[in-house]
Amino acid sequence: IVKYLSFLIHCRIMRPDDANIAGNVHGGTILKMIEEAGAIISTRHCNSQSGEPCVAALARVERTDFLSPMCIGDVANVSAEITYTSKHSVEVQVNVLSENILTGAKRMTNRATLWYVPLSLKNVDKVLEVPPIQYAWKELEEEGRKRYEEQKLERLVTKERNGDIIFPVINPEPYTVGCSQSSLIHLVGPSDCTLHGFVHGGVTMKLMDEVAGIVAARHCKTNVVTASVDAINFHEKIKKGCVITISGRMTFTSNKSMEIEVFVDADPFVDEPKERYRAVSAFFTYVSLSKEGKPLPVPQLVVESEDEKRRFEDGKGRYLQTKAKRQVQMQPLTQQ
Amino acid sequence: IVKYLSFLIHCRIMRPDDANIAGNVHGGTILKMIEEAGAIISTRHCNSQSGEPCVAALARVERTDFLSPMCIGDVANVSAEITYTSKHSVEVQVNVLSENILTGAKRMTNRATLWYVPLSLKNVDKVLEVPPIQYAWKELEEEGRKRYEEQKLERLVTKERNGDIIFPVINPEPYTVGCSQSSLIHLVGPSDCTLHGFVHGGVTMKLMDEVAGIVAARHCKTNVVTASVDAINFHEKIKKGCVITISGRMTFTSNKSMEIEVFVDADPFVDEPKERYRAVSAFFTYVSLSKEGKPLPVPQLVVESEDEKRRFEDGKGRYLQTKAKRQVQMQPLTQQ
């Protein structure tokens, strides 16, 4: 029974609306599937002991890389597993494989880690306790506790960076930040929401990826795909009936990648006399692909203001840090 | 007025998301349209006499054959007619024609029979009375009563077969049952539901066909289409907020067709402290098509366990029975 509760497999065929014109499935579609699987398995787990019914709400998604493309007609195989539980949160590991149904070939697309918090169904402000899971080895619990402490720290840090607003630019120069920045509005409807009447984290991430994709395509005018998404913290809930504005601007370009910062602002203008607020923000990395699917060089971003220069340097820092981490991970074990 | 209440015509253009990569509209899309038309005409009829307002819920769909393919850009012409009413149920006949809008050519795609039961809008457990319809000939009423008695009997029978569960298989051999079995999870949202807050039968059937299609494509790795669906009984309602797991496994292959058994299990884990339960099950028959739309030979299913062998024989029985019935129907009238 415990095994059944903590594991979940799911598959779905990718449809034309899940993909861009080149047939590559949007990163946002995949993020939405990942979050759905995570929400289902953690909600099921948190309700597995009799007690107050609850819904698991997404608190954080760790950095995710898109390892290989998925195409229209492929079957996405999604598996989710609960890998750690603290008193009030659940860590879920979700893996996505793309399966070419005509050849049977499967490839790993994503390996994502998500954190959920169980909120009482009757009182959304009440966080409930999470039933503990059994670990196969004691080490697994130790490592989980380490990951839990790390993400807790990072969540505190990002709470600070929240003030920025994106203003429209009249007649921007080519390859400047103003030239590619974009925004999208969305009226939150019932099918976007959980049983609590708050937006699913996956819906928000899909819209964020949509804006990031428009920014990237406007900058390099080619077929673009999501390469990775930095860790995202979901500090503020967004209620049904809100209008959300999702804005994106380019912050950094390397030779073959673009970093786009995306903000989500919620405007609860009808339901409550509350101010517009920043609900989420994140960094998306995009690459530009040739018709054969090879990465193309990216036109360099032209930074103008002091703020833009500072953000470019920050982006460069994140880029180099990720690169360094990846090289460490690829070194043979003997050198560690 | 009576004519107007008991007849309904509807058309809709088929979109890319309604179809597979080869451009063939999914059987599930067509089943969903059929059920929508049936639900509307029977709900309208059951509310036609002043009294307690109600919503008609799908109780059963009779076996349906897919007679010819429908493609993206075609117009689906759906017509529905009430053909029999008992004290508490309504029989609806739905016909679907596909219309090539560029040539004007129309072809019969489906001819389906559905049974609905009116449930009070205020109390979903209360079955209301159905206003009687007028029959053009007394024989029509007699034949309807016969069909009504037959389906009532069959509904009792299928209530029994419900226990099976599909387990994941590690490293399955090619063409075995474990190799193609698939499952899909779906969180029931508001747009899946009727005014009562229960899943539309058509939504369930569309998801069932989606899983069956993945099983069939995984088995024969070609373009596959739904050929027929066996009678489906909807014994158990599924409530908004449930997670449903739709699982499919291959049970039988003939030279040119595959039979897939599909189960729907509902997990009402949040709303009520209720156990996971089997809501629906059905057999789908699929064929594999060449690029020219001709049926291809199907790789034979490799059965291993005793259960698989038994299910294969049962499937063969259904296959032969259907084949025999079809030959009787095609004999000239003089021989009957």
Next chain:
Amino acid sequence: IVKYLSFLIHCRIMRPDDANIAGNVHGGTILKMIEEAGAIISTRHCNSQSGEPCVAALARVERTDFLSPMCIGDVANVSAEITYTSKHSVEVQVNVLSENILTGAKRMTNRATLWYVPLSLKNVDKVLEVPPIQYAWKELEEEGRKRYEEQKLERLVTKERNGDIIFPVINPEPYTVGCSQSSLIHLVGPSDCTLHGFVHGGVTMKLMDEVAGIVAARHCKTNVVTASVDAINFHEKIKKGCVITISGRMTFTSNKSMEIEVFVDADPFVDEPKERYRAVSAFFTYVSLSKEGKPLPVPQLVVESEDEKRRFEDGKGRYLQTKAKRQVQMQPLTQQ
């Protein structure tokens, strides 16, 4: 702050399901985006002063021309601005640009004017007061008042023309009205509705365009696109749970255009013991396009009954009037 409240920019990528087989985005998809932007900006404005919360409901859309085609993969740039406010209504101007993301080329697609009325969130029958806007010049207010008075008059006039019903025709002759007339049913679900539980005007317009497109394609059997939509008045609200029937018939053909009349009838059969009623009606103009996107000659409509002849003449009147207006607008300023 005022500037922020009265201006809104938005972009969205066009997907395969937004378009027909030839890749042209449906006029209805664009009308829906326009109405969403209008609803958001006017709802935001009407809630900008503390007071009773409200939702802005669409009362009228002025005649809209589709100036250039939009294709799958294009980015639709939607901007909305409040251009006039009366005591109880808001005029919104929405512009749509299509952007070819691979070349950066932008073209004006639509320039639409919509009127909204703020309805109390708690009592949908209560019309609230609209906060006044600031005008850059006094002339802008004067012109706005003129437009306000004009549309008020027109709304009274169209309230009359409402009785017509479309009946099915058995074996119609080619190119007759009966040959191409079409209808579509839709069960109003939660995602079609505002916070009040009434259908969004944009959802209705999208369905109307869908039916008009089927009528046009059935008549001329080629790729057809929306050329313009006459002013539409939204007199009657449509509630969640209703079934709506959208019917269309051709009324007039010129050498290169077709006029289609579309009716929306709502059937609130479950919720209230209310009669079926006419909620909206409108005239859509369609053109037929060659593979190169050039307008093709249209087969002439064959009118049979006296009613059809009268409607043809009325349509011709509208056609000539629009043509005359357009010629005036295109004259050089010196001749005015």
